[in-house]
Amino acid sequence: MENFIELWTGLVRAPEATLKAKKGSLSDAAIVCLVISLINAVLFGLAAVVLLGISHGAEGLAAGTFGAVLVGVIIVVGGVIYVFVMSAIYYVFAKLLGGKGTYPENAYAYSLVYSLSPVLFAINLAFSLIPYLGSLVSLAVSLYMLYIYAIAIKTANSLSTGRAVAVVVIPIIVLFLIIIVMIVPLLAALLYLGIFNVQPPEVCMFGPGISCESFYLNAGDGKLNLTFMNGLQKEITVTGVACSGQTGNPTYTDIPDATAGTGGELSISGIQCYDASGATLNPAAGEVYNGKLLVRYYFESEGPSATRMISGTISVKAS
Numbered sequence: 001m002e003n004f005i006e007l008w009t010g011l012v013r014a015p016e017a018t019l020k021a022k023k024g025s026l027s028d029a030a031i032v033c034l035v036i037s038l039i040n041a042v043l044f045g046l047a048a049v050v051l052l053g054i055s056h057g058a059e060g061l062a063a064g065t066f067g068a069v070l071v072g073v074i075i076v077v078g079g080v081i082y083v084f085v086m087s088a089i090y091y092v093f094a095k096l097l098g099g100k101g102t103y104p105e106n107a108y109a110y111s112l113v114y115s116l117s118p119v120l121f122a123i124n125l126a127f128s129l130i131p132y133l134g135s136l137v138s139l140a141v142s143l144y145m146l147y148i149y150a151i152a153i154k155t156a157n158s159l160s161t162g163r164a165v166a167v168v169v170i171p172i173i174v175l176f177l178i179i180i181v182m183i184v185p186l187l188a189a190l191l192y193l194g195i196f197n198v199q200p201p202e203v204c205m206f207g208p209g210i211s212c213e214s215f216y217l218n219a220g221d222g223k224l225n226l227t228f229m230n231g232l233q234k235e236i237t238v239t240g241v242a243c244s245g246q247t248g249n250p251t252y253t254d255i256p257d258a259t260a261g262t263g264g265e266l267s268i269s270g271i272q273c274y275d276a277s278g279a280t281l282n283p284a285a286g287e288v289y290n291g292k293l294l295v296r297y298y299f300e301s302e303g304p305s306a307t308r309m310i311s312g313t314i315s316v317k318a319s
Contacts, residue, residue, distance in 0.1 A: 004035075007112065008119055015148050019155040024108035029087075030080065032111040037079030039118045041072035047125060083107065083114050090153055093167045099157030109152040113145070120145065200288065206312035209233075210295060213265055217273065217289055219318040222281030224271040228295075230260040235300040238266060239307070242294040243273035243314065250294055251278070259300065283318035290315045 010018030024032075045068030087110035091103050101109075120141050127137040146168055154164035204212035209232040216225040224243050230236055237259045244250035253271045260266035273281040273291060283289055293312040298304050 004115060007115060011113070011116055011148060015151045016155060019109055019112060019152050022108070022112055023105075024111075026104045026107055029083065029104070029107040029111040032108075032115055033080040033083045034076070036111075036115045036117060037076040040079060040121060041075040043118055043121055043125075044068065044075060045072050079114070079117075083111050086110060089171050090149070090167055093170055094153055094157040094159060094164075097159065097163045097167060099153075099159055099163075099167075101157035105156045106153070109156040110149070113148045113152045116145070116148065200315065202317060203315045204293070204312065205314075206293065206295070207310055210310050210312070212312070215314065215316055217283065217316045217318045219283055219285040219287070222273045222283055222289075222318070223269070224273050224314075224316075225267070225269040226271060226293075227265055227267040229265050230262060232299075233262055235259060235261045236297045237300055237304075238268065238295060238297045239304070240296040241268055241271045242296075243271050243291055244278075244294075245276040245281075245289075245291040246274060246278050247276070248278075250274070250292070252294070252296060285319055287318045288315065289318060 007018070007022075048068045048071070084107060087107040088103065090110065091099070091101070091106040094101065094106065124134075124138050124141055128134040150161070150164045150168045153159065153167045154161055157164070157167075159167070202215075204215045204226070206212065206228065209230075211229045211231060213227040213229055214225075215227070217223075218225075226241065237257050238255050239257060240252035240254050242250035242252045251272070251274055255268055258266055258268060273289060275281050281289065291314055293314050295310050295312070296307060297310070298307050
């Protein structure tokens with residue numbers, strides 16, 4: 001059984017000498033992986049329970065405990081599989097570059113480096129609370145781990161430092177290229193199918209008291225059909241509606257007196273819309289129109305002499 005404190009100290013102070021002095025079998029590698037994965041699972045579980053307990057109280061504590069157990073099992077099983085798969089990949093590349101070690105020697109050396117993961121997890125967790133510095137520390141830790149893995153491959157396979165580094169780097173490059181080869185055609189297909197051509201939502205919105213219920217813009221003639229609800233607590237009569245992209249005074253479409261009681265709906269069709277220059281709108285099918293709406297009205301209790309106006313905005317696709 002490894003003395004992990006002594007091992008960790010040796011890997012930090014003199015990684016090459018420490019790894020050269022360690023010899024073990026596949027079963028030894030499995031034991032190291034299992035113990036370290038259990039430690040990782042416990043550390044992750046404690047962190048999850050504490051953080052969720054602090055942020056969400058008793059409910060968070062319960063959820064964190066359940067999640068920690070579930071993820072802990074995944075960490076233990078995944079950790080062992082990870083070490084044996086990765087050591088096999090590095091073993092193959094080491095052989096291709098002239099390595100003389102056996103697979104058990106590579107697996108054991110890899111497991112010894114993997115044993116550093118609880119220490120590095122704790123370091124990452126501690127510094128993750130510090131903005132920017134946490135990211136730099138995480139990057140430094142990742143690069144350090146790659147360096148130690150290269151030393152492990154060098155000692156297990158009697159390779160030069162350059163070839164050992166190549167064994168570590170080449171699989172990363174190959175994986176990156178595989179991802180590129182898979183993703184680029186997929187992205188091209190998605191672009192061709194128009195998946196990323198997300199249309200903005202259609203919107204019709206007034207100030208307090210009036211709410212749009214439905215709206216429809218005719219392609220070709222640019223006429224708007226609008227249904228809205230009166231929430232002004234009084235009966236109103238609408239005399240005109242403007243649909244315009246102009247910044248100045250808009251052109252109204254006069255409406256024969258149309259009345260809507262409190263909470264009632266009013267449907268108005270044939271409202272001519274105009275573009276920013278004041279020209280009649282002639283949108284093509286699928287074209288999106290953005291403009292402002294102005295409703296001219298008066299309260300029945302006050303009469304036509306007390307004309308009021310309420311404004312809104314519209315974004316609609318012609319069809």
